[in-house]
Amino acid sequence: MSRTDAGEPFLQHHFATPEQQFEAGKIGMWLFLVTEILLFGGLFVGYGLMRSRNPAAFSEAHHHLDRILGLTNTVVLLVSSFTMVMAVHAARTDRRKRLVAFLALTLVFAGVFLGIKYIEYSHKFHEGLLPGKFYSHKGDTVPGQFQFFSFYFMMTGLHGIHILGGIGAILWVLRRSVQGHFSSRYYTPVDLVGLYWHLVDLIWIYLFPLLYLIS
Amino acid sequence: MSSDLSQTQHHGGPKLYAGVLAALLVLTAITVTASYVDFGSPAVNVVIALAIASIKASLVALYFMHLRYDKPLLSIIFVGGLFFLGLLLMLTMIDAGTRASVPYWNSKPPAGGPAAR
Structure with missing residues (x-):
């Protein structure tokens, strides 16, 4: 890391100004987020295709999901997005204690989300509501429900892995926040981790009605 | 030139963020309520659910x-990604819609799992 300018310890030598570095970072992050959208997009398209082929099985299978837990997780994730944007705002306005507090709060909500997900998954495992050939639920009146659970586990599973990745990223910026790296002059990592976290929230906004709210 | 990044950026403050969160929670309540209403066709329910999700x-x-406050390039990147997702969705559906007679899926779980034993 080049630290030629004592006044800007985090300005890399190939950028002219901190503004340019910040803008370049954001462009890179958005390009990455677009690839994430297309990664999940493949699953959404597959879901749409299979659901349109087998609407009865999807409608019947989704009754095995707990709407209350799904709704709770939606609210938890929306609130965690709010605490994340508050953390970014705290960094931008030089409030370092608030930055640490809001990042910690975001981590707590992420943990609650995963905890609820664990409860849901263990219930599905217990009932044999598993993807593809592992589906062993007895007494179905509508055939083909394993298809719904293939998508349920692939989509929420990939989303859950992203939550885990987000927790790792937030822990990293939290550590750097405690070390006092961030201020209104430099908070790019907080902003970019925030963008990532909001995207994870954004994907859940679509997963919730598609998986839990098939009427 | 000021090196204080906050001077060059216009963003919302806590009040705006709290308002957005409130709107998101209200829309979540609306989408749950709407899922219990019978609009005549399941397709209408899907469209309404996706429309509310898109507003959120x-x-x-x-x-x-x-x-809203960043340079337009970032929005262009985002909308560009959505455009290609739309292409993927549309062309896949058109393709699938014209080969309805091909039974490339079935209603039985693949063999080899616990259900088969």
């Missing part, structure tokens, strides 16, 4: 992700 996603992107 727009709020998140515009305010939490600052797209």
Whole structure:
């Protein structure tokens, strides 16, 4: 890391100004987020295709999901997005204690989300509501429900892995926040981790009605 | 030139963010309520659910992700990604819709799992 300018310890030598570095970072992050959208997009398209082929099985299978837990997780994730944007705002306005507090709060909500997900998954495992050939639920009146659970586990599973990745990223910026790296002059990592976290929230906004709210 | 990044950026403040969160929670309540209403066709329910989800996603992107206040290039990147997702969805559906007679899926779980034993 080049630290030629004592006044800007985090300005890399190939950028002219901190503004340019910040803008370049954001462009890179958005390009990455677009690839994430297309990664999940493949699953959404597959879901749409299979659901349109087998609407009865999807409608019947989704009754095995707990709407209350799904709704709770939606609210938890929306609130965690709010605490994340508050953390970014705290960094931008030089409030370092608030930055640490809001990042910690975001981590707590992420943990609650995963905890609820664990409860849901263990219930599905217990009932044999598993993807593809592992589906062993007895007494179905509508055939083909394993298809719904293939998508349920692939989509929420990939989303859950992203939550885990987000927790790792937030822990990293939290550590750097405690070390006092961030201020209104430099908070790019907080902003970019925030963008990532909001995207994870954004994907859940679509997963919730598609998986839990098939009427 | 000021090196204080906050001087060069216009973003919302806590009040705006709290308002956006409130709107997101209200829209969540609406989408849950709407799922219990019979609009005549299941397709209408899907369209309504996706429309509400898209309003929520727009709020998140515009305010939490600052797209409203950032340079237009970032919005172009985002909308460009959505465009290609739309292409993927549309062309796949057109393709699938014209080969309805091909039974490339079935209603039985693949063999070899616990259900088969």
